[in-house]
Amino acid sequence: MKECLVVIPTYNEIENIEAIIRKVLSLPALFDILIVDDGSPDGTARRVKELQQEFAADGFAHRLHLMERSGKLGLGTAYIAGFRWALGEGYQYVCEMDADFSHNPDDLVRLYDACARGGNDVAIGSRYITGVNVVNWPIGRVLMSYFAGVYVRFITGMSVMDPTAGFICYSKTVLTAILQNNIRFVGYAFQIEMKFLSWKYGFRMTEVPIIFTDRTKGISKMSTGIFKEAVFGVLQMKIGSFFRHYIPPGKEPKPVVVTPETTEALS
Numbered sequence: 001m002k003e004c005l006v007v008i009p010t011y012n013e014i015e016n017i018e019a020i021i022r023k024v025l026s027l028p029a030l031f032d033i034l035i036v037d038d039g040s041p042d043g044t045a046r047r048v049k050e051l052q053q054e055f056a057a058d059g060f061a062h063r064l065h066l067m068e069r070s071g072k073l074g075l076g077t078a079y080i081a082g083f084r085w086a087l088g089e090g091y092q093y094v095c096e097m098d099a100d101f102s103h104n105p106d107d108l109v110r111l112y113d114a115c116a117r118g119g120n121d122v123a124i125g126s127r128y129i130t131g132v133n134v135v136n137w138p139i140g141r142v143l144m145s146y147f148a149g150v151y152v153r154f155i156t157g158m159s160v161m162d163p164t165a166g167f168i169c170y171s172k173t174v175l176t177a178i179l180q181n182n183i184r185f186v187g188y189a190f191q192i193e194m195k196f197l198s199w200k201y202g203f204r205m206t207e208v209p210i211i212f213t214d215r216t217k218g219i220s221k222m223s224t225g226i227f228k229e230a231v232f233g234v235l236q237m238k239i240g241s242f243f244r245h246y247i248p249p250g251k252e253p254k255p256v257v258v259t260p261e262t263t264e265a266l267s
């Protein structure tokens with residue numbers, strides 16, 4: 001059985017890609033990797049292919065996968081494409097993680113355990129569940145991230161302390177339910193939308209404390225467009241939620257089968 005896939009979106013991560021892949025593959029063997037690369041001009045995908053060849057010679061090519069997309073289509077759509085692939089391949093759990101070591105790959109085990117052994121459907125690697133655990137971000141970025149959380153909690157009513165977190169483990173059940181929806185955000189607001197939908201569907205969610213350490217190699221792809229999408233998008237998302245019902249899989253009303261007996265019973 002395929003147990004857990006770590007989806008890593010990449011755009012120009014040539015300085016980090018090999019190290020992060022080798023680190024994840026050094027963890028317990030239940031973690032496979034899917035890199036979703038958006039045509040990185042720096043050759044990130046090419047390096048992944050070289051590693052795939054090396055691993056094939058060692059007999060574990062099945063643990064490293066690559067999805068190449070035509071251009072920079074956004075973090076959210078990269079993850080959605082990765083999640084759909086994971087469900088098609090039959091993985092039980094799927095993790096999100098950045099390529100740049102700002103998330104410590106060792107914490108994957110804690111996130112996975114919180115779901116697989118802790119009975120949760122969503123385990124969030126949380127920077128703010130025990131104070132503020134962010135290292136080396138400029139103070140402006142820490143404040144923006146922290147108050148984005150306050151804003152999201154105020155607008156949505158969802159009590160998650162780190163709604164913009166990008167280090168998460170999902171069960172296949174929650175992803176199956178969420179992906180029935182059109183995920184509207186392409187940038188980092190996608191992270192908020194995923195948690196909001198998990199919460200609306202009533203899935204069990206937990207926050208696992210982590211320390212987020214800013215990257216030392218390569219640059220962040222955060223932009224003002226991504227920021228605006230999050231600010232206005234959260235409001236749209238909340239308003240939109242008034243007009244729909246969220247029914248988790250298995251809880252859908254059973255269709256009534258009409259037979260002569262049921263017709264008689266109804267009359």
Ligand SMILES: Nc1nc2c(ncn2[C@@H]2O[C@H](COP(=O)(O)OP(=O)(O)O[C@H]3O[C@H](CO)[C@@H](O)[C@H](O)[C@@H]3O)[C@@H](O)[C@H]2O)c(=O)[nH]1
Binds near residue numbers: 075165167
């Ligand atoms: N495929 C693809 N990957 C992308 C894209 N944009 C960013 N990425 C990849 O997504 C990961 C995160 O991007 P960063 O640009 O390093 O994010 P950050 O500024 O450090 O933001 C962190 O904080 C955000 C808000 O709290 C988080 O939402 C985000 O996940 C991340 O942890 C990296 O692996 C990066 O290469 C894209 O358009 N396409």
